[in-house]
Structures are given as structure tokens and as C-alpha cells.
Amino acid sequence: MATKKGxxxxxxxxxxxxxxxxxxxxxxxxxxxPKGENHILxxxxxxxxxxxxxxxxxxxxxxxDYYENAxxxxxxxxxxxxxxxxxxxxxxxxxxLKDVKSSEIALISVGNTxxxxxxxxxxxxxxxxxxxxxxxxxxxxxIGKLHVYTAAETTYEDIEHAKTIYLFxxxxxxxxxxxxxxxxxxxxxxxxxxxxxxxxxxACENIKxxxxxxxxEVSEFCPDSESVIISDITPYTNSKRLAEIxxxxxxxxxxxxxxxxxxxxxxxxxxxxxxxTRQKSFxxxxxxxxxxxxxxxxxxxxxxxxxxxxxxxxxxLKNVETLIVMSSVKSPVxxxxxxxxQTEPFYKKEGTITNSEGRIISLxxxxxxxxxxxxxAICEIIKALGQKPETFEDIQKTVFEEFKIEAPDEFKIVxxxxxxxxxxxxxxxxxxxxxxxxxxxxxxxxxxxxxxFIWHGRRDNNDYIELSPEFIQEQKLLKGYTADIxxxxxxxxxxxxxxxxxVEPGYIFSQKxxxxxxxPVAKVKIEMxxxxxxxxxxxx
Amino acid sequence: xxxVQVGDKLIGWSTNEDVRSKGGSGGLVTAVFASALDKGLxxxxxxxxxxxxxxxxxxxxxxxxxxxxSAGSMHMVISNQxxxxxxxxxxxxxxxxxxxxxxxxxREQQKxxxxxxxxxxxxxxxxxxxxxxxxxxxxxxxxxxIDPSQVxxxxxxxxxxxxxxxDGEHHTHSIDELEENDQGRRDxxxxxxxxxxxxxxxxxxxxxxxxxxxxxxxFVEVMTEKGxxxxxxxxxxxxxxxxxxxxxxxxxxxxxxxxxxxxxxKTKEQVFAAIEGNKLEDLRKELENCIHCGAxxxxxxxxxxxxxxxxxxxxxxxDDYDISLYHLIRFLHLSDSCIGCGQCxxxxxxxIPLTKLYRRFANPIQDELNYVPGMDDRTPPFFVSKLEExx
Numbered sequence: 020m021a022t023k024k025g026x027x028x029x030x031x032x033x034x035x036x037x038x039x040x041x042x043x044x045x046x047x048x049x050x051x052x053p054k055g056e057n058h059i060l061x062x063x064x065x066x067x068x069x070x071x072x073x074x075x076x077x078x079x080x081x082x083x084d085y086y087e088n089a090x091x092x093x094x095x096x097x098x099x100x101x102x103x104x105x106x107x108x109x110x111x112x113x114x115x116l117k118d119v120k121s122s123e124i125a126l127i128s129v130g131n132t133x134x135x136x137x138x139x140x141x142x143x144x145x146x147x148x149x150x151x152x153x154x155x156x157x158x159x160x161x162i163g164k165l166h167v168y169t170a171a172e173t174t175y176e177d178i179e180h181a182k183t184i185y186l187f188x189x190x191x192x193x194x195x196x197x198x199x200x201x202x203x204x205x206x207x208x209x210x211x212x213x214x215x216x217x218x219x220x221x222a223c224e225n226i227k228x229x230x231x232x233x234x235x236e237v238s239e240f241c242p243d244s245e246s247v248i249i250s251d252i253t254p255y256t257n258s259k260r261l262a263e264i265x266x267x268x269x270x271x272x273x274x275x276x277x278x279x280x281x282x283x284x285x286x287x288x289x290x291x292x293x294x295x296t297r298q299k300s301f302x303x304x305x306x307x308x309x310x311x312x313x314x315x316x317x318x319x320x321x322x323x324x325x326x327x328x329x330x331x332x333x334x335x336l337k338n339v340e341t342l343i344v345m346s347s348v349k350s351p352v353x354x355x356x357x358x359x360x361q362t363e364p365f366y367k368k369e370g371t372i373t374n375s376e377g378r379i380i381s382l383x384x385x386x387x388x389x390x391x392x393x394x395x396a397i398c399e400i401i402k403a404l405g406q407k408p409e410t411f412e413d414i415q416k417t418v419f420e421e422f423k424i425e426a427p428d429e430f431k432i433v434x435x436x437x438x439x440x441x442x443x444x445x446x447x448x449x450x451x452x453x454x455x456x457x458x459x460x461x462x463x464x465x466x467x468x469x470x471x472f473i474w475h476g477r478r479d480n481n482d483y484i485e486l487s488p489e490f491i492q493e494q495k496l497l498k499g500y501t502a503d504i505x506x507x508x509x510x511x512x513x514x515x516x517x518x519x520x521x522v523e524p525g526y527i528f529s530q531k532x533x534x535x536x537x538x539p540v541a542k543v544k545i546e547m548x549x550x551x552x553x554x555x556x557x558x559x
Numbered sequence: 560x561x562x563v564q565v566g567d568k569l570i571g572w573s574t575n576e577d578v579r580s581k582g583g584s585g586g587l588v589t590a591v592f593a594s595a596l597d598k599g600l601x602x603x604x605x606x607x608x609x610x611x612x613x614x615x616x617x618x619x620x621x622x623x624x625x626x627x628x629s630a631g632s633m634h635m636v637i638s639n640q641x642x643x644x645x646x647x648x649x650x651x652x653x654x655x656x657x658x659x660x661x662x663x664x665x666r667e668q669q670k671x672x673x674x675x676x677x678x679x680x681x682x683x684x685x686x687x688x689x690x691x692x693x694x695x696x697x698x699x700x701x702x703x704x705i706d707p708s709q710v711x712x713x714x715x716x717x718x719x720x721x722x723x724x725x726d727g728e729h730h731t732h733s734i735d736e737l738e739e740n741d742q743g744r745r746d747x748x749x750x751x752x753x754x755x756x757x758x759x760x761x762x763x764x765x766x767x768x769x770x771x772x773x774x775x776x777x778f779v780e781v782m783t784e785k786g787x788x789x790x791x792x793x794x795x796x797x798x799x800x801x802x803x804x805x806x807x808x809x810x811x812x813x814x815x816x817x818x819x820x821x822x823x824x825k826t827k828e829q830v831f832a833a834i835e836g837n838k839l840e841d842l843r844k845e846l847e848n849c850i851h852c853g854a855x856x857x858x859x860x861x862x863x864x865x866x867x868x869x870x871x872x873x874x875x876x877x878d879d880y881d882i883s884l885y886h887l888i889r890f891l892h893l894s895d896s897c898i899g900c901g902q903c904x905x906x907x908x909x910x911i912p913l914t915k916l917y918r919r920f921a922n923p924i925q926d927e928l929n930y931v932p933g934m935d936d937r938t939p940p941f942f943v944s945k946l947e948e949x950x
Contacts, residue, residue: 026651027602027621034610047616051646061646064858064906066637067614072693074908077852195850199910202848220847385610386618483877518877 026053031387034065035366036380038131039078039471041281042196043374044071045429046079047385048086048366060087069430070175070374076195077479078471085477089348091361108360109396113403115315115341115358121148123314125304129154129254130281130289131320132347132393133370133382134418135411137289139397140319141296142414146404150296151319153289154254154326157300161258161450164443165265170435171287171377173247173278179203181276182245186213186222187264192468192530193251194280212239216466217485217528218521227523230466230540231452234263242267244274251280253469254301254326255539259450266445281375282474284365288373291435292421301327308338317343320365320393324351325476328467329537345396350476362393369411370394371418371427377434379427461507461542463490465527465535473532485520485528486545493524496547505544506535514548561801563791567781568809570772571790571801575627579775582630584765587777587799588682589630591761592654594798595789597623601680605643605655607636612710613692617643619653631712637689637745639902641665641674641860649675654789658686659753660900663933664860666758667896670939671863680789683756683782685764687715687819688748691905698742703730715744747901747914750827754819755812758934760786767804767812778804778812830915831922843881845916848909851876855903855913856889861896861932890920895941896932897921 029052037044045068050058060083066073078085116124126144128137128151137151144151159166178184178200190197201211201221213222214237216229226239234240242248248268252261268275281287299307301323307313316339324333336342337355344356347364369389371379383389391411398408409417419425422433463486472479484504486496496502496517504527505512511534522528527545529536535543563569572585578593579586592604606629607615615636620626640657641664647653657665662683668674690698695713699705703722714721719731720743737743756762762780765773779801781787793799804812834841856862856870864870869892874885899921903913925931928940 028619028647028651030618032608032616032618047610049616049646051619053650059646063616063639065610065614066692066905067611067696069693071908072691074906074910075852075854076850076908080852080854080857191848191850195852196908198848198850199908202910385616386608480876516877519879 028053032063032385033366033387033389034381034383034385035368036284036372036374036382037075037079037082038284038365039076039082039475040194041130041283041286041375042070042194043284043372043376043378043380044068044075044079044196045073045380046075046082048082050387070376070378070380071196074196074199076471078475078477085475086348086364086366089350090364091347091349105360105392105396106399108358109399110403112317112343112358112360113400115343116147116317116400117404119315123312124149124317125299125307125313125315126151126317126319127154127304127321127323128152128289128293128319129321129326130283130286132285132365133368133372134285134288134292134379135370135391135414136319136368136393136397137285137292138414138418138421139394139401139408141292142409143397143401143404144296146401146406150298151289151293152298152301152304153286153293154301154321155252155256155286155290156293156296156298157303158252158256158258158261160298161446162262162265163446164440165262165269165446167439167443168265168269168277169252169261169279170291171375171432172434173276174376174432175200177276178247178249178278179207181209181247183242183247184209184211185240185242185246185248186211186219187215187248187250187260188280189213189215189217189219189468190221190249191219192470197249197280214240216523216526229523230257230260230464233447233452234260234267235447240267242273242275246273246275247278248275249278249280251282252286253282255328255467255469257452257539259447259452262445262447262450266447270443270445279375282469285372287375287377288371288379291373292418305332305335308335311338314340315343316341317345318352319345319397320347322346322350322352322476326474328532328539330534331537345393347393360396362396363390368393370415373422373433377432378429379422379424379431379433380429381427460509461505461544462494463525463527463543463545465504465529465533465541465543467532467536467539468528468530469539470530472530476532479531481530483516483518483529483531484533485518485522486526487522487524488519489524490526490545491517491519494545494547496545501548503546503548504533504535505546506537507542507544509544511535561791561794563781563787563794563801565781565784565787567779567787568804569779569781569790569801570768570776570804570808571779571793571799572772572776573630574797574800578627578630583777584763584768584774585772585776586630587779587793588656588684588763589627590799591682591789591793592656593623593626594793594796595654595680596621596626597798598792598796600652600789600792601654602651603653605640605653607638612707613696617655619647637691637901637905639664639858639860641668642858644668644674644679649678652678652680654680654682656682656684657756657759658684658689659756659758660686660751660898660933661860662756662758663753663898664900666933666936667861667898667939668863670936670942673863680785681756681759681761683759683762685755685762685766686748686751687754688744688751690720690744694742698732698737702732702737702742705730745901745905746830746912747899747904747918750823750830751899752820752823752827752931753934754816754823755780757782761790764812766815767808767810769808769811778808831919839882842916845911846882846886849883849886849911850909851883851885852908854906854908858902858906859893860900860902861893861898890917892941893917894920894924895928895930896939898933
């Protein structure tokens with residue numbers, strides 16, 4: 020800071036939520052302004068948040084860096100004073116949307132923004148007769164009426180009082196703030212059973228469950244009324260596994276509680292608000308882009324280049340005639356957008372989000388002022404499309420009605436009043452197992468451990484793979500050297516560092532998006548390379 | 560006219576009636592800060608901005624009126640003034656109220672050239688301990704059966720946790736009983752050995768304020784020349800009034816402190832009883848749920864290292880050691896300078912009792928080296944190349 024003596028400061032502190040995942044961690048974002056200079060951004064720990072009590076994972080701890088490196092400079096863009104450059108982009112977007120058929124438009128909002136912005140986007144979608152896709156509703160479609168059991172019913176506190184906890188996700192990696200709830204549960208005498216292919220220290224029992232194994236064949240999975248089952252719903256959730264979890268716990272009337280974690284800060288809110296819309300899966304949308312039936316793609320705070328595991332997605336997106344991106348962060352999709360509408364960073368937004376438990380959390384300013392630039396940008400499009408937009412207050416009222424609340428209270432859990440069907444039937448038998456086809460030239464199966472760094476395309480110190488010591492020995496890999504991983508098709512090779520870990524032999528895990536794996540589970544080939552890891556780092 | 564000198568023990572209060580009634584113990588701290596800003600002794604003052612009944616965030620201001628408006632005790636609030644001060648990179652003069660542990664952190668940063676002592680003026684506040692905000696909210700709701708939104712303030716006095724509600728009622732409960740069920744003060748506060756911030760420029764608090772001044776006066780001990788100057792400024796500019804503390808007042812203050820310290824010593828003995836069995840296995844078990852977030856390093860008031868520190872550079876995520884080198888290096892690196900403030904435990908997402916672990920390493924080292932970090936200007940022992948020079 021090249022500030023002279025006598026500098027006076029001003030400061031804004033925002034009471035917000037970490038955008039890393041759908042856990043809903045409370046955090047303060049602090050903007051410190053030395054007079055006449057750029058602001059310094061830092062975090063402060065929000066210890067009264069009932070969600071995380073001031074604790075944050077690695078993503079949250081480095082949140083200031085995330086915003087510093089990714090945010091657009093819109094500090095002077097207050098409320099409805101949308102900058103002229105923005106107005107031009109908004110009008111261009113409206114012109115494009117006017118000129119295409121509704122079937123040629125795809126609107127996508129995965130839940131990286133407030134309930135209010137998402138609802139305004141839905142209103143715009145209604146006007147265009149195009150539903151807002153959240154990326155997960157195709158999974159609900161797969162599991163049919165079983166989806167009624169995926170609604171929020173379990174709190175993080177419930178975990179602490181469970182007798183048995185069945186874990187289908189690695190809490191340390193995917194939703195790190197779950198860890199302390201599990202620590203408390205274990206202290207209270209809970210038996211924690213991890214269903215996966217990696218041994219995790221918090222678990223009392225680590226049960227080997229392969230991606231293609233049917234849960235009906237796993238005798239250790241026997242939930243009862245004192246159990247909590249923790250899994251997640253993401254664009255990559257295996258519908259068959261999801262259906263089996265629900266069938267075994269709910270159709271058998273075990274009384275077990277289900278907690279489905281969500282990947283984006285407002286996945287739960289967006290999912291709830293968009294629950295009645297007829298949506299397409301990402302795969303379907305991508306296919307329709309490829310065959311030319313989708314001409315206009317509109318992303319609201321969504322970057323499929325980050326989210327999709329397939330590295331070819333960038334080229335696919337270039338096929339759409341007009342790619343409209345409304346974003347508060349500089350992410351890869353912004354670079355290829357035909358129309359880019361910049362909005363205020365998430366931490367400055369006014370409105371609410373809903374976390375995986377079903378808490379409606381208000382985003383506010385402790386000092387300073389929250390913004391509604393993104394909301395007003397959508398309203399401007401609605402106006403340009405010829406309809407009078409609703410006010411923020413009206414939209415918020417609709418949101419509250421959807422959640423059946425009068426005002427948000429983060430200390431209360433909102434359990435959506437979902438209709439239970441009498442004739443919910445087993446679906447899992449009809450669903451396919453998502454296992455990669457056999458490829459004789461491969462020798463390992465690769466599994467992604469999804470986490471906030473992957474969802475947001477952020478770099479971390481996680482560029483390595485994990486594999487078992489037995490597998491390392493078998494493949495003659497040497498400590499301090501690297502390994503070559505080749506995709507099943509043999510075209511993509513990456514040299515990477517590796518870590519011996521307590522994983523099932525023959526399996527490879529990664530917390531980072533890898534070019535050789537386009538799916539959550541993929542077949543790959545691993546071989547020793549004679550590059551020392553330090554040399555590899557130098558090369559990079 | 561009063562001439563304030565180092566070593567003076569006085570009772571003071573704000574001359575502004577509003578500040579005096581609203582402020583904690585007579586609003587002296589607010590008066591000293593407002594006058595310092597008004598007369599140009601500092602460019603900025605750090606005040607606490609209330610976020611809710613149980614939490615406040617430090618914010619900076621150069622507005623005298625805002626300082627006066629901020630009057631009101633929020634001493635139970637846990638903030639990290641040391642790390643907050645570092646954000647300013649010594650670009651301005653700043654006045655701040657601190658708890659003893661905050662001040663210890665500031666002093667350790669000063670020794671490492673991170674905070675310029677000439678740029679900071681500190682008022683230390685007596686501290687019998689703090690409570691985690693989420694915990695105190697739960698206690699209020701479940702033990703006191705009070706609507707949390709009705710809480711005005713809280714105080715630990717004569718072995719009780721007193722909750723004051725907006726209707727002026729005081730609700731009490733034995734702090735010992737609460738602590739038996741882990742519903743009281745933070746663990747580290749229970750064995751903290753510094754209750755009066757004599758390491759600050761002025762050491763203030765309500766202990767020893769008796770008679771008519773009880774509740775409307777602050778006991779202040781002048782610890783440094785700078786402290787004397789700032790208090791003199793408050794008096795001379797008409798913001799504050801003082802009178803000498805009586806022997807009785809001094810005696811009561813000292814007695815309260817000594818009772819608190821005895822309780823802390825007793826707790827310390829219990830908490831740090833020798834570990835039976837395999838110490839290394841015990842340590843491994845405690846750390847096994849670490850998610851490598853790095854928050855403990857980020858918040859540590861004694862740590863002056865940047866992102867490329869020994870603890871981060873010598874540990875690699877591809878290592879598969881039973882105990883990460885990150886923690887082992889930090890335990891050793893901080894064993895001379897850990898102040899036991901509890902910030903690391905507060906932010907740990909795996910609820911690892913980090914402060915207790917750090918203290919297990921620090922207690923014997925600091926005892927052996929006869930060093931109490933953050934209490935004076937002494938060079939940290941690990942800065943001295945030959946340990947025998949310390950003797």
C-alpha cells in the first residue's frame with residue numbers, strides 16, 4: 020500500500036455467504052478503501068452464523084483472493100444506475116431474444132446467485148416461454164416421484180444427534196464444513212459408515228462400494244429411524260444410486276433422515292423455485308447446441324466451461340449463434356460470450372439464498388450498501404421485451420411465498436411443503452449404472468472428488484492424483500517422480516504428481532479437473548514417467 | 560489541572576453525559592479516542608460495529624461523531640484486532656481498544672516489524688474471558704430461556720454470567736455450572752494468565768470502581784508515555800475527567816485479578832495434565848480430521864509469515880505422513896511466541912483443539928526460557944541465536 024502518512028480510510032463490510040458450495044457458510048467480506056486508492060479485500064469470520072459458526076474451508080479462507088482475481092470492477096455501479104456499456108449489452112441481449120423461437124433458447128442458472136435474481140430470470144423465461152434450467156432437474160426426472168424425498172428435511176445439527184451416519188460423499192473434500200458436524204456426532208457416540216473406495220479417518224467403518232455396485236447388494240447399508248444418510252445432488256449425480264438411497268431408506272419406511280448436499284451457493288433455492296419447470300439436462304442442451312436446434316444460450320451466473328468435465332465444451336459453446344453471459348465474476352465463459360452483462364460481485368448482492376438444509380439466509384451490509392445491479396439488468400431485459408418488470412420487493416415477496424415464509428430467519432429451517440405421493444414406486448431397476456465401458460488398454464478407473472475448487476474453476480495445490488500403495492508398487496511408480504495418465508481413447512496424456520493414499524487398488528482419485536477424464540468415473544491408463552516432480556513443476 | 564504520568568492509577572469518565580451513560584463504565588475509552596481524533600493525535604480509530612446481539616466487527620473511522628456514537632461495552636466480542644491492524648500496513652496512525660491477548664499479538668507483530676509501534680495507540684481492557692457467539696446465543700435461548708433478540712449485554716461478575724435484557728432486567732447463572740457443560744467461556748480464556756492489559760498504553764476496566772462511581776467510571780492505569788499523553792489530551796480538551804483511584808479501589812482491582820488468576824491456574828493444571836500413553840498417537844488422533852484450510856495460520860496474531868512460510872513450504876499435499884509437517888512446524892515455530900489467544904481453535908473447521916495443542920508445546924518452552932510473549936519489548940527467544948545468552 021503506497022499510502023502516505025495521515026491517510027484516512029473508509030470501509031464497507033458485507034454480511035454474506037461463501038459462494039463455494041451450497042453449504043451456506045456465513046462470512047464477512049471487508050472492503051477497505053485508503054483514500055484515493057483501490058480497495059483491499061479481506062474476510063472476517065462470521066461466528067454467529069448458525070451454519071458454520073465462523074469456520075470456513077480452504078475455499079472460504081481464500082475467498083478474498085477469489086474475488087480479487089475474478090471480480091469485475093463495478094464498484095461505482097449502484098442500484099438501478101446501470102452503466103451505459105451495460106445498457107447497450109442488455110438491449111442487444113433483448114434484441115437477440117426477441118428474434119428467436121422459444122424452442123431455440125436455453126436459459127441456464129445453476130444457483131450461483133440470489134433467489135431474487137433467479138426468480139427475475141424465471142419471469143424473463145416465462146415471457147419467452149423458455150424454462151430456466153438448473154442442471155439437476157433431469158436427475159429428478161430420472162427418479163420420477165422419488166424426487167419428493169429429496170427436499171430438505173435434515174439439518175446439520177441432526178447429524179450431531181444421529182446414531183448412525185451413512186456417508187456417500189467424502190466430507191473432507193466435497194463439503195468440508197460437514198467434518199465438524201461429524202466430529203461432534205462421533206463424540207456423541209455415532210457410528211459413521213463411509214460408502215466409497217477411500218478410507219477416511221472420521222469413519223468407524225469404511226465399506227467398499229464401487230460406482231457400479233447396487234446398494235441392494237450392500238448388506239452394511241441398513242438405515243433405521245436413528246440414521247442420517249448424507250449424499251449430494253449435482254449435475255453428475257448417478258440417478259440409479261440416488262434412487263436406491265431413497266428407495267432403501269424411504270420406501271422401506273426406515274424413518275432414516277436424508278441430507279442431500281448441493282454444489283452451488285443457492286442450488287437449493289434455485290432448485291426449489293424452478294421445481295415445476297420442464298427442464299433439460301446439460302447433456303441434452305449440449306446435444307441440441309451441436310445439432311443447431313439451440314441458437315441462443317443465456318447463462319445467469321453459470322459457467323459450463325468450469326462445470327462440465329468435458330474439455331470440448333468450450334468448442335461446443337462456440338456453435339451457438341449468440342451466447343449471452345450475465346456474470347459477476349470473470350470466468351472462462353466470459354471470454355467467448357457474444358454479449359457479456361457484468362454485475363456486482365456476489366458478496367455485494369442484496370437478497371436471499373437457501374442452503375442445503377433449507378435455511379433462508381439474508382445477504383446484507385454491516386456497513387455500506389448492498390447492490391441489485393444484476394437484478395435490475397434482468398428487469399431491463401424484461402422491459403426491452405415489452406413487459407413492465409416487477410419491483411425487487413414484489414419479486415422478493417413471491418420468493419417468500421414460494422418458501423412459505425414472511426421474512427427470512429437464518430435460525431429457522433424452511434421445510435418445503437411438498438406433496439407426498441401415495442404411489443411412489445421403485446425406479447432404480449429401470450435406471451442404468453453410470454460405469455465407463457471396458458477398454459482393454461486401460462488399467463485403472465478414475466474417480467473425481469468434486470469440490471468447490473472444481474465447480475468454480477479455481478486453482479489450488481491439488482494438481483495430483485491419489486492411488487493405493489499397492490497400485491503404486493504394481494505400476495512401479497517411484498516416489499518423487501511423476502506418472503503418465505492416458506485417457507481410455509489413448510489421445511490425451513498428462514504427466515502428474517501422485518500421492519499414496521488409502522484408496523482401493525486399481526482406482527485413481529483427483530480433486531482437480533483432469534484433461535484425461537471427461538466423466539465422474541472414467542477408465543484410464545497409468546504409467547511411470549521418468550520426470551522428477553520438481554522438474555515437472557519447473558516445466559509448468 | 561491534572562498532570563498525567565506513567566504509573567498513575569485513576570478513575571475517569573466521559574464528560575459527555577450521553578456517552579457516560581451509554582458507554583461501558585463511564586465512557587472513558589470513547590472519550591480518549593474521540594479527543595485523540597479531534598486533536599489530531601491519530602488519523603483513525605477502530606470501533607466495533609454491532610452486527611447482532613452477540614457479534615461485532617471492527618471497522619475504521621476518522622469521524623469523531625461516529626466514535627462517540629460507538630460508545631457501549633462489547634467486551635465479550637471476539638475480534639482479531641492484530642490481524643485487522645495489519646491490513647493498514649502502517650499507512651496511518653490508529654487508535655484501538657484491545658483485550659490483553661489482542662495486545663500481546665500486536666506486540667509480537669511489532670517485534671517482527673509488521674506493526675509500527677509509533678503508529679498505534681492502544682487502550683487495554685480488563686478481560687475475564689470471552690464466549691463464542693454461537694455458544695452464548697444457545698445459552699441465552701436454552702438455559703436462560705430468553706429470546707436472543709432481547710439481549711442488551713452480558714458480563715461476568717462474582718462467578719456469574721449476567722445477561723442484561725432490553726427491559727433492564729439482569730439474569731444470572733453460575734459460570735462454573737455453565738463451564739462444566741462446555742457452555743461457558745472459551746477454553747483458552749479459562750486458563751489465560753493475563754487479565755489486565757498492562758501491556759497496552761492505558762490499562763482500563765471496571766474492576767476497583769466502587770461507590771458512587773460504580774458503573775459510571777473506569778479504572779485506568781497509565782502504562783506508557785504515550786498513554787499519559789493521550790489521557791492528558793482527553794482531559795485538556797474537555798472530553799474526560801479523572802480523579803486519583805483510592806487505595807481501596809486499587810486493592811479491589813488487584814484482588815479481583817488475583818482471584819481470576821488463581822482460577823486460571825487451577826484450570827491450566829487440569830487442562831495440561833500429563834498425557835498418559837502414547838503422546839504422538841494422541842497428537843495424530845487430534846489432527847486426523849484436519850482439512851488443510853490454513854485458517855489457523857491466517858488468524859494467528861503471533862504469526863508474521865507470508866504465504867511462503869516454513870510451515871507451508873515444507874509440507875506438500877502429496878505427502879502421506881501420519882502428521883502433516885505443516886502442523887509440526889507450526890507447533891515448534893510458535894512455541895516461543897504462542898499467546899494462547901484461541902483464535903486458531905475458533906476458526907478450525909474440524910474443531911481441532913488447536914490452542915491446547917499449541918500450548919502443550921509452548922508452555923514448557925516459554926517456562927524454560929522465562930518468556931511471556933507479547934508482554935514487553937523483549938526479543939523473542941528464537942530470534943536469539945545462542946540460547947545460553949538468554950540466561
